[in-house]
Each structure stands twice: as C-alpha cells, then as structure tokens.
C-alpha cells in the first residue's frame with residue numbers, strides 16, 4: 490500500500506483545502522499543525538479520515554515523527570505574513586526558515602519520495618520587471634520573503650546534496666474558502682470580502698493602484714497534486730499564479746458588482762515591506778508540471794463570496810461573528 494501524504498500546516502487555509510483534495514484522490518493523509526494561525530474547524534468534517542499530529546515544525550523530533558512512513562510531504566506550515574515578519578523577524582525565521590530545514594532533514598532521513606514547498610512570490614521583492622520569471626534575481630523586502638527564498642535554496646540543495654526530490658511552488662496571493670479574514674494580517678480578498686458582505690467599507694493601504702496575480706485556491710491544489718505526481722523533480726522552483734494582474738481599486742469594483750453594493754474604500758498609508766506589483770509568468774510551470782490554472786479570477790471570487798456568506802451566516806469557527 491502506498492504511504493501517507495503529509496500536509497504540514499494542514500489546519501490552515503491552503504493546507505485544509507489540500508487535505509480534502511488528497512483525500513478525494515484516495516490517498517491516506519496525515520496533518521502536522523500547531524494551530525497557531527490555523528483552525529481546528531477547518532478539519533472538523535474530515536477528522537475521522539485523517540491522522541492529526543498536533544505539533545510544531547520548530548521541533549526536529551516532531552518533524553521526524555510526522556515524516557515516518559510518509560511518501561509525499563507538502564510543507565505548508567508557516568507564519569504566512571509580511572507585516573508580521575517585519576514586527577517579529579525572529580519568529581518568522583524560526584517558523585519559516587528553521588521549520589523548513591527541520592522538515593527537509595526529517596524527510597531525507599525518513600525516505601520521503603517527494604517534498605513540495607509552499608514558496609512565495611514575495612521573494613521577488615524589489616525586482617520591478619513583470620511578469621515575474623523564476624530566473625529573475627530575488628530581492629526580498631521582508632524577513633518573511635527572505636525566509637521563503639531561503640527555503641527554496643535549501644530545497645534545491647537537498648536534491649543536489651542528498652538526492653531528496655524537492656520542488657518549490659511560488660504561490661502568488663492565494664484566496665478562497667477557509668482563508669481567515671479576521672487577524673490583522675489577513676489576505677486582502679478575505680478581509681475585503683468579509684467586510685463588504687457585512688456592508689462595511691474595505692481599507693486599502695496605499696492608493697489602490699498596486700496589483701497582484703490573485704490565485705484561486707483550486708489552482709494551487711492542482712499545482713500541488715501535479716508536483717506530487719510528476720515522474721521526477723530536481724529542486725526546481727516554479728510560479729503558481731493565474732497569470733492575470735488585478736489592482737486593488739478594480740478588486741473593490743468587482744466585489745461591489747457581484748454583491749450589488751457601492752462601498753467606497755478607505756485609503757490608509759502604504760505598509761512597509763509590501764511590493765507594488767506582482768504577476769506570474771507560467772511558462773516554466775507549464776513545462777515542468779503541465780500546469781494550467783483551472784479557475785479564473787472572477788469565477789474564483791464568486792465562489793469565495795458564496796462561501797464567506799455561508800460562513801458568516803453559520804458563525805464558522807467563531808471568527809465569522811466578528
């Protein structure tokens with residue numbers, strides 16, 4: 490029988506969606522999460538079908554326990570926030586950089602077949618050229634971005650030095666169901682959607698002309714499953730985006746259109762560490778994985794709004810009441 494597929498950070502937004510996608514494939518799933526930013530309710534419906542290890546990737550022994558018998562590792566656990574890392578660089582380093590190193594070592598020592606890493610487009614940082622190609626220099630603007638870039642380097646080295654088949658997936662602003670809108674570092678779509686559904690005005694940091702390649706969660710799941718099933722990987726780094734640039738003013742306009750509202754944004758000062766524009770070139774991802782984003786931005790946004798409406802009505806996880 491095939492081994493277990495391990496999802497670190499499986500209680501979080503991306504991880505908990507990935508858990509469901511892997512279960513739908515018929516594979517056995519193990520989750521490692523300390524629920525620092527994730528939620529137990531994200532796993533409530535699938536708890537009987539998975540093995541849950543409540544623990545921390547900062548602890549090498551826990552990483553070894555989680556990797557025992559694992560065939561594939563999807564390393565999603567992180568403190569996933571640029572502003573949070575600006576405030577507490579050490580916490581970012583320990584969770585994001587050291588945590589990744591611990592997981593790589595444990596995977597190597599447990600004979601894992603494939604290791605996929607949740608890398609980040611923030612690693613491109615101050616490089617201004619668009620669209621972003623993987624061959625461009627990395628100029629991180631925040632501890633978080635540097636930790637993610639460092640993780641990629643470690644993944645590629647683990648292939649060359651130790652033969653562990655690794656692959657880094659550079660996610661571009663992911664959004665969709667189960668993304669937490671409440672903490673002060675929330676993803677922008679989660680924050681805007683949950684505010685505007687309640688008739689509240691969204692806050693834009695800056696003038697709203699900054700743009701992102703907003704990527705619906707289904708696209709990220711597709712890339713991960715392709716990365717797990719690819720015949721071989723050799724430490725490659727590939728973008729995972731949608732290939733469409735949307736600026737924040739436009740985003741608010743589209744949300745107003747779908748919701749039938751006319752809520753004007755509140756403009757606040759730009760945040761340190763934020764990049765101005767971001768857009769993925771997907772040719773390397775197509776070549777390596779045969780990846781095509783299955784869901785376009787507007788369709789993903791509609792599905793996301795439907796989910797947030799339902800979550801707010803049902804009081805999902807407590808946060809929906811806030």
Ligand SMILES: NC(=O)c1ccc[n+]([C@@H]2O[C@H](COP(=O)([O-])OP(=O)(O)OC[C@H]3O[C@@H](n4cnc5c(N)ncnc54)[C@H](O)[C@@H]3O)[C@@H](O)[C@H]2O)c1
Nearest residue numbers: 498500501502503523524525526527545546566567607663
């Ligand atoms: N959401 C995005 O737009 C985006 C973009 C680029 C990269 N990423 C990366 O994708 C991954 C998942 O992000 P997300 O948006 O789902 O965030 P999330 O906060 O919802 O999920 C992260 C999960 O990791 C867990 N975690 C944190 N520190 C841990 C530790 N030390 N040990 C064990 N578990 C720990 C959290 O409890 C949480 O469940 C992260 O690695 C993030 O850096 C996300």
